[in-house]
Amino acid sequence: MVLSLGDRVRAAIAALMQLTGESQADLAVALGVSQAQVSRRQSGSAAWPLEDCARVAAHYRIDVLDLLAGPTRACEGLPPTHPSTPVAPPFPYLCDRTCRASSAGRGPECPQG
Structure with a gap:
């Protein structure tokens, strides 16, 4: 089964949030959007705009192409020095x-x- 680009992005963001222990509210603050916007985007009722994908990637200090590739690549790209990365x-x-x-x-x- 091949995931759509939107599904890969949502899965990557969910995996990054889980790995770093961040909540939707934490990510919303980092992006300057509401928690409700993050929730709608993560549920699939709204799409992640490319500009926000770039901001998510910058927040997690990964390449935006790793974010777009899906959860495995996104998590592999997460640097160990990210402030939210568990030690x-x-x-x-x-x-x-x-x-x-x-x-x-x-x-x-x-x-x-």
């Missing part, structure tokens, strides 16, 4: 003094050596 928890095997990956402390399994 991944530290890996369980990273440590300061004792490595949990090695019963003897900093062993060969420990990336810190």
Whole structure:
């Protein structure tokens, strides 16, 4: 099944909002539109204008072509430095003094050596 351009844009924006933890209200503020406008556009009852697609892409710091390509490309393009991007928890095997990956402390399994 091939998605229309409008469906790809809506899916990409929904994925970006979910990944960054932003709400429709947050996105609306960033774009300078009402939450109701974002809701109508995300529900498909109104289209995302190209100018606003460019503003969405700029807000998330991705290329507008990645936004238009759909959710996978849009999310892959999201830089780790985006203010709303969740910070991944530290890996369980990273440590300061004792490595949990090695019963003897900093062993060969420990990336810190």
